[in-house]
Amino acid sequence: GESVGLHLPTLSVQEGDNSIINCAYSNSASDYFIWYKQESGKGPQFIIDIRSNMDKRQGQRVTVLLNKTVKHLSLQIAATQPGDSAVYFCAEAGGAGTALIFGKGTTLSVSS
Amino acid sequence: GAGVSQSPSNKVTEKGKDVELRCDPISGHTALYWYRQRLGQGLEFLIYFQGNSAPDKSGLPSDRFSAERTGESVSTLTIQRTQQEDSAVYLCASSPYSGPRPQHFGDGTRLSIL
Numbered sequence: 001g002e003s004v005g006l007h008l009p010t011l012s013v014q015e016g017d018n019s020i021i022n023c024a025y026s027n028s029a030s031d032y033f034i035w036y037k038q039e040s041g042k043g044p045q046f047i048i049d050i051r052s053n054m055d056k057r058q059g060q061r062v063t064v065l066l067n068k069t070v071k072h073l074s075l076q077i078a079a080t081q082p083g084d085s086a087v088y089f090c091a092e093a094g095g096a097g098t099a100l101i102f103g104k105g106t107t108l109s110v111s112s
Numbered sequence: 113g114a115g116v117s118q119s120p121s122n123k124v125t126e127k128g129k130d131v132e133l134r135c136d137p138i139s140g141h142t143a144l145y146w147y148r149q150r151l152g153q154g155l156e157f158l159i160y161f162q163g164n165s166a167p168d169k170s171g172l173p174s175d176r177f178s179a180e181r182t183g184e185s186v187s188t189l190t191i192q193r194t195q196q197e198d199s200a201v202y203l204c205a206s207s208p209y210s211g212p213r214p215q216h217f218g219d220g221t222r223l224s225i226l
Contacts, residue, residue, distance in 0.1 A: 032212030043116070043203055043217030044155070051212065089154055098210045099145065099168060102154035 008106055019080045023073040023090035023103055030094035030101075035044060035075045038086040038087045038105070047075070052094070075109075085110045114138065116218035118204050122223045125194060133189045133221045134201055137206030144187050145205045146179060155203060161187060191223075193214050199225045 013019050025033070031052040036044035050057045050064045050073075057064050063076040073090050087107050091100040125131055131211040137144050142163055147155040157171040161181045172178070176194075181187040191198055201222050205215035 036217075041219070043205075043219045046214040046216065049214055063176060091155075091211050097159055098143070098173065098212075099157035100155070100215060101149075101157070104154045106151075 003037045009104070010107045010109065011112065012109045013080050015080060015082060015110055017080050019075075019077040019084070019108060019110075021075045021077075021088050021090075021106045021108065023075075024075045025071050025073060025090075025092050025100075027092060027094065027101070028068075028071065030092040033064070033066060033073050034091050034100065035062075035073075036087060036089045036091065037084075044089060047088075065080075080108075080110050082112050084108060116204055116206055116216055118202075118218035118221050120221055121219065122222045122224075124226065126226050127194060127196060129194055130192045131189065131194055131223065133191075133202050133223070135187045135189070135204030135206075135218060137185065137187070137204070138216055139185075141206035141212040141216075142184060143206055143207045143215075144181060145207075146187070147203045147205065148173075149201045149220070150183050151200070158189070158202075160210070177198055194223075194225045196225045199223055 034049040035047040038044045048059045048064045055066050061078045065074045087105040089105045091102045093100050119134045119158045144161040146158040149155045159179050160168040163184045164181050176192045201220040203220040205217045207215045
């Protein structure tokens with residue numbers, strides 16, 4: 001089947017560093033991509049999304065990059081803070097369905 | 113509150129029992145989704161409602177799983193004759209309408225089957 005995967009299960013950074021979390025997707029028909037942050041015992045929290053007609057979108061301290069040529073998605077977090085420590089999931093949607101297809105997640109640990 | 117609410121937050125039951133999980137979506141959200149998250153894993157889609165209809169049930173793992181939605185609001189996910197492999201966090205999400213847009217999640221029900 002088709003799925004969204006992440007390159008690294010864990011990422012450790014120092015406070016103040018920039019973090020980059022990567023994601024590969026396999027469904028070329030997907031036209032919507034989204035990043036979620038999940039803290040322990042909580043539901044996923046929306047961070048930022050991007051549609052396939054864009055290659056970059058910026059939010060507050062976060063940037064999502066989409067490379068459709070190589071089917072790659074990344075989340076950049078500027079000036080990472082301890083409160084950014086969580087599991088980050090990318091997800092895709094598209095084609096005829098509306099369900100999000102999630103990858104397994106990257107655990108970001110920020111040390112001060 | 114204004115977010116998606118799920119109850120109970122935790123449920124422990126014996127194998128073979130039936131369980132019912134509840135989701136209260138954000139008011140006015142017509143689209144509602146159920147997902148399952150096994151420990152350390154990503155989310156698996158179960159079922160999607162648009163209003164009170166379920167146009168996509170493709171993720172329900174077996175006929176022991178069913179869901180309904182009433183009044184274009186509350187939804188219940190029922191698991192009959194629970195098995196140990198049903199242990200997981202069950203998450204509900206809603207969005208103003210279906211299609212490519214953010215889904216807003218509740219904090220889930222952590223289900224443990226003994």
